[in-house]
Amino acid sequence: MSERVENRSEDQAAPATKAGRRLAAQLAEKKAAEARRRRQSVLGAAVGVLAVVALVGGLVWLNSGDDDKPANTSAPASPSAPAEPAEPSAPPAPELPADLDPALKTKPTVQAGSGELKKLTVTTLVKGKGPAVKKGQEITTNYVGVTYKDGKEFDASWRNGQPATFPIGVGQVIKGWDQGLVGVPVGSRVQLDLPADLGYGEKPPAGYPAGALRFVVDVLAAK
Known part of the structure; x- marks a missing residue:
């Protein structure tokens, strides 16, 4: 009788023991899973920290590398507008003789001619007190040139602020000057009316006036 009771107790204990083992196994598996999750979490955090450290380190290295680069010494572009160009200075006044007639110190106004011009005409406007110009001398002059027909100015020494110097009577200037200025006293102002054949002709080179002048x-001065 007692022997059967013991066997029944052992049979009842066996299922309980199996259930306990299963529970223990489940608990152990749960703990292992939690441990794996903790390891993964720690590992992920560590990877994140390493990534941040690597990024910061890279930035520090890049910044430190800038110290080795040559400094940019070029000046930055100015935001201001470029300076205005300087106003052109007035041409220097010509060097004139001290005893020159005051009328010769200012540029004359030259009008157009009238009628048909057939020969050289020399008109004295201001008579000088100096010696007469001789052929072959080098003379210094101020002058204004216009077309005879309409009075349009095409040349003037006054534009440059300096008198023009050249030999006279030797073919270095137009015929009307060679013929009209020889014999004129130094210090004079004269008007020369030149027909086309004593100027640049009726069909002159480009840039020269045609017709009477x-x-x-x-x-x-003359020397």
């Missing part, structure tokens, strides 16, 4: 010439 009128010049007003101041003879400043």
Whole structure:
């Protein structure tokens, strides 16, 4: 009788023991899973920290590398507008003789001619007190040249602020000057009316006036 009771107790204990083992196994598996999750979490955090450290380190290295680069010494572009160009200075006044007639110190106004011009005409506007110009001399003059027909100015020494110097009577200037200025006293202002054949002709080179011309010439010096 007692022997059967013991066997029944052992049979009842066996299922309980199996259930306990299963529970223990489940608990152990749960703990292992939690441990794996903790390891993964720690590992992920560590990877994140390493990534941040690597990023910061890279930035520090890049910044430190800038110290080795040559400094940019070029000046930055100016935001201001470029300076205004300087106003052109007035041409220097011509060097004139001290005893020159005051009329010769200012540029003359030259009018157009009238009628048909057939020959050289020399008109004295201001008579100088100096010696007469001789052929072959080098003379210094101020002058204004216009077309005879309409008085349009095409040339003037006054534009440059300096008198023009050249030999006279030797073919270095137009025929009307060679013929009209020889014999004129130094210090004079004369008007030369030149027909086309004593100027640049009826069909002159490009840039030269055609037809009859009128010049007003101041003879400043001769040597």
